[in-house]
Amino acid sequence: MKGLLDTHTFLWFDAERARLSPAARAFCEDTSNTLLVSVASLWELQIKVNNGKITLRDPLAVIVRDQLQNGVTFLPVEAAHVSCRCSTKTPRAHLRERPNHYCNRYRGRRDAVVGGRRGGGVCARCERALVSADWRRTMSYVLEAVLASPDVFSPRPAWWNAETRLVSLPQNIVLLPLTEVLYDRWLADGISADNASIYAPELTRLPLAIGDALCELSKRGMVVYVEADYFGGVGDQCAVVWQGGVSVMFPARRTGNAINEALARLGVRAAPPLDSFDTVGLGRFRHTEDWVSVVEPETV
Structure with a gap:
């Protein structure tokens, strides 16, 4: 099964696996599963680091390197999803949609499960639940x-x-x-x-x-x-x-x-x-x- 990692899971799977729910950790550690991360999630992380909203234990580039070694595949952001608003004051306005919206696009188009915004993750094809609803409390x-x-x-x-x-x-x-x-x-x-x-x-x-x-x-x-x-x-x-x-x-x-x-x-x-x-x-x-x-x- 394919799994699209949200930003928390991406960070925790790298260095703080104990913070993952048992279901999420088991899914990520199952080598038969494919782990996906949208590049838009990396943008979100870098923007929040730059704004001082979060502090990462390692530079984001190091985390990405480690996650590549963990078998995570990074998905590109498609040009059709980006608008040119270069002189605006907030980096977020470079995106036509929020990073989590990119994730939802990838979920539907790649049949991937993802930590859902309204509870547990759901497979776009078979509607099988992936993670428990308490993931909702860990999201943004x-x-x-x-x-x-x-x-x-x-x-x-x-x-x-x-x-x-x-x-x-x-x-x-x-x-x-x-x-x-x-x-x-x-x-x-x-x-x-x-x-x-x-x-x-x-x-x-x-x-x-x-x-x-x-x-x-x-x-x-x-x-x-x-x-x-x-x-x-x-x-x-x-x-x-x-x-x-x-x-x-x-x-x-x-x-x-x-x-x-x-x-x-x-x-x-x-x-x-x-x-x-x-x-x-x-x-x-x-x-x-x-x-x-x-x-x-x-x-x-």
Whole structure:
């Protein structure tokens, strides 16, 4: 069987095999299996090393050398999956999709199993489970979204399009996930330029034009934008809050509390022992793109 390794498995199989689940370790050590790694996963690792989000015991080149000796095969990234956004501030924008999306492409096209984003890995052909669902807790967490009361989006703002989704959350809040498809639609519609400036240096993904639009939208009611990017429990988060057309909480990175502070401003009341983040269910999915799976597209 073919197995597509996620970034954690790739690192742990090299030097920390005790951290692998028994099923994952047995699969990786079975020499009859083929182990695959997307080069996009290496990009993700190198970007996070450069940003100081993770520290590797050995240089990535050494780890790659060791994994080649372990029999791992590295899959190339195809040109069709890459866009040219060279002058943008964030390395991640060089990719049309996130690294985990490349992995899903390879999984389907090569009949490989992979540590799944919604639980255990599943073979694309026979649907046989590979690893236990607790792998989900070891993967990354990424969120880029707008939060507000439902009334703020009625009537629909001018930048609304067929790719926009609203997800209902507890305490009369809706979440608008800023997916890659939505960013691409804004680009195609001329709302956000390809190499647009980021709204604030503390943020990594919010284009200036969209940030200004959210600020204008806040004249209807409070609007919150949140970013979170964690890998193996290490990472950061950021939030900005607008009300009445002005920023009332300017973007500032904090050690894990920016989103809770923004939610408190939005009126969320935490239900102990849960904090505001868990009270409204922001941990329901681990990647921004997953949120669109729970809502149907609107007719625009």
